[in-house]
Amino acid sequence: MIGLTLLPILLSGLAVLASPTTQITSSPVTLPFARRMNVTGAHDILRMDQARAKSLRSKSHDAKSVSGGTERDVLRSAVGAAFGVPSTSQGVDYVVQVQVGTPPKTYNMLVDTGSSNTWICCEMDYFPSPTSFDTGNSVYVEYGSGVMLGEQYLDVVHIAPGLSITNQSIGVALIAIGFDDVDGLLGIGPQVLTYGNLFPNATEFVPTVVDNLYDQGIIPKPFIGISFQPNNATQNQNMTITNGELSFGDVDASKYEGDVNYVPITKTLPAGYYVGINQTVTYGSDKTMVLNNTAGITDTGTTLLLLATDALATYQQLTGAVLDENVGLLKITPDQFSNLQSLFFTIGSETYEFTPNAQIWPRALNSAVGGDDSSIYLIVSDIGTPTGEGMDFINGMVWLERFYTVYDTLGSRFGVAKTAGTYATTN
Ligand SMILES: *[C@@H]1O[C@H](CO)[C@@H](O)[C@H](O)[C@H]1NC(C)=O
Ligand SMILES: *[C@@H]1O[C@H](CO)[C@@H](O)[C@H](O)[C@H]1NC(C)=O
Ligand SMILES: *[C@@H]1O[C@H](CO)[C@@H](O)[C@H](O)[C@H]1NC(C)=O
Numbered sequence: 001m002i003g004l005t006l007l008p009i010l011l012s013g014l015a016v017l018a019s020p021t022t023q024i025t026s027s028p029v030t031l032p033f034a035r036r037m038n039v040t041g042a043h044d045i046l047r048m049d050q051a052r053a054k055s056l057r058s059k060s061h062d063a064k065s066v067s068g069g070t071e072r073d074v075l076r077s078a079v080g081a082a083f084g085v086p087s088t089s090q091g092v093d094y095v096v097q098v099q100v101g102t103p104p105k106t107y108n109m110l111v112d113t114g115s116s117n118t119w120i121c122c123e124m125d126y127f128p129s130p131t132s133f134d135t136g137n138s139v140y141v142e143y144g145s146g147v148m149l150g151e152q153y154l155d156v157v158h159i160a161p162g163l164s165i166t167n168q169s170i171g172v173a174l175i176a177i178g179f180d181d182v183d184g185l186l187g188i189g190p191q192v193l194t195y196g197n198l199f200p201n202a203t204e205f206v207p208t209v210v211d212n213l214y215d216q217g218i219i220p221k222p223f224i225g226i227s228f229q230p231n232n233a234t235q236n237q238n239m240t241i242t243n244g245e246l247s248f249g250d251v252d253a254s255k256y257e258g259d260v261n262y263v264p265i266t267k268t269l270p271a272g273y274y275v276g277i278n279q280t281v282t283y284g285s286d287k288t289m290v291l292n293n294t295a296g297i298t299d300t301g302t303t304l305l306l307l308a309t310d311a312l313a314t315y316q317q318l319t320g321a322v323l324d325e326n327v328g329l330l331k332i333t334p335d336q337f338s339n340l341q342s343l344f345f346t347i348g349s350e351t352y353e354f355t356p357n358a359q360i361w362p363r364a365l366n367s368a369v370g371g372d373d374s375s376i377y378l379i380v381s382d383i384g385t386p387t388g389e390g391m392d393f394i395n396g397m398v399w400l401e402r403f404y405t406v407y408d409t410l411g412s413r414f415g416v417a418k419t420a421g422t423y424a425t426t427n
């Protein structure tokens with residue numbers, strides 16, 4: 001285990017060292033954020049989300065030791081052994097377009113607050129230029145349903161027109177399994193998650209794009225704001241919906257209503273390694289307890305809203321939902337839907353309502369997950385483990401779509417606010 005207690009010191013040191021001279025005034029910097037559905041891809045979203053939850057929970061954050069052979073050879077065979085399975089597509093991707101290198105090349109990158117290395121695919125498409133520097137390190141990152149092994153370069157990353165990060169660490173993938181539909185991944189989680197991912201320099205932390213944007217004086221605050229409007233019925237399953245915005249440097253006040261409520265990142269591990277928070281979940285007007293004040297995470301790399309197995313059982317009992325084995329989601333009848341009540345999420349001193357409409361999978365997208373058009377599926381699913389594991393929920397994208405959220409990387413805080421979409425009835 002790495003000394004987590006050292007981290008705040010390390011990070012506040014960075015804050016002191018940063019003496020921004022070229023600070024931009026028009027903050028925040030925003031990037032369009034899109035959801036892409038691929039109806040020909042794998043439909044088992046729950047399986048993907050559970051695999052991810054398992055991987056996030058088990059992350060040791062130890063530096064890996066590699067002995068014998070070249071690191072890359074050893075890793076290559078390890079990758080082959082661990083992932084000798086056909087790669088799959090996510091079916092649902094949340095992506096931004098980012099440019100890398102000179103001349104700039106555009107990549108569709110998964111946005112991931114649950115990991116912190118940024119990488120692009122693949123080696124044969126990446127041409128080292130005067131702005132790129134091969135560090136000699138390999139990068140190896142495991143994900144719930146995939147793995148990436150590549151070479152570490154420092155290069156220019158253009159986050160938005162005119163806003164270029166110099167010497168951003170990027171992995172240039174030699175092997176990327178489980179990421180068929182994207183060109184890379186933008187890891188915007190805590191820097192601590194990069195520990196142990198480089199070889200041979202296994203004890204180095206790798207600054208994320210947010211760290212570098214801040215350290216290079218491009219943004220005034222090391223904040224990431226996430227905004228995504230809920231889906232609506234006019235949108236079919238093949239559409240790329242650019243309903244979202246990722247903002248760097250500050251919150252985007254035009255994207256939320258009222259105030260942003262900040263809470264500290266939870267101290268409970270493993271949730272505390274990520275954008276983790278304490279949260280209580282209740283159901284209905286009589287506030288039946290579903291999940292009593294416990295730690296979990298918010299995560300752009302998870303599609304669904306995952307609750308600990310026992311909490312999910314309570315929810316199922318309250319709603320009458322049954323698992324549709326083919327789709328992998330809970331299903332309710334129209335009668336049960338008309339009786340469905342809100343879930344309430346208490347985060348810090350505030351409570352956020354998650355309406356019945358928010359709890360159902362967008363009906364226009366039923367076929368995209370292998371369901372039938374007339375059924376009603378729920379987006380609340382089983383995380384795969386009981387409460388008490390230090391990660392008892394994952395508020396994935398379906399949850400993030402209903403609120404505006406902020407991750408303050410240096411302040412180690414998470415912020416949440418209501419949006420125009422919080423009470424939307426579009427599903
Ligand atoms: C959709 O998924 C299939 C199967 O994984 C893949 O071959 C195809 O390239 C994907 N399409 C798009 C547009 O990403
Ligand atoms: C590894 O870290 C050492 C010490 O910080 C540094 O001198 C060296 O350049 C690094 N090597 C690579 C390949 O990054
Ligand atoms: C980028 O990193 C390389 C290698 O460490 C260094 O030589 C170069 O001066 C750096 N460039 C900038 C703009 O900081």
Ligand SMILES: *[C@@H]1O[C@H](CO)[C@@H](O)[C@H](O)[C@H]1NC(C)=O
Binds near residue numbers: 232233234235426
């Ligand atoms: C649905 O989305 C479309 C395209 O984004 C938009 O034009 C329309 O106003 C939306 N409808 C509702 C009811 O929100």
Ligand SMILES: *[C@@H]1O[C@H](CO)[C@@H](O)[C@H](O)[C@H]1NC(C)=O
Binds near residue numbers: 039236238
């Ligand atoms: C979506 O795309 C797939 C593959 O290109 C195609 O087979 C299917 O008919 C499309 N569905 C709709 C509703 O456009």
Ligand SMILES: *[C@@H]1O[C@H](CO)[C@@H](O)[C@H](O)[C@H]1NC(C)=O
Binds near residue numbers: 265266278293294
């Ligand atoms: C979160 O909950 C845990 C367990 O109840 C508690 O120890 C901790 O102080 C709470 N707050 C934070 C910020 O971790």
Ligand SMILES: *[C@@H]1O[C@H](CO)[C@@H](O)[C@H](O)[C@H]1NC(C)=O
Binds near residue numbers: 289
């Ligand atoms: C929730 O947990 C608190 C503190 O452990 C306890 O006092 C309370 O009774 C619990 N509430 C329910 C409804 O279980």
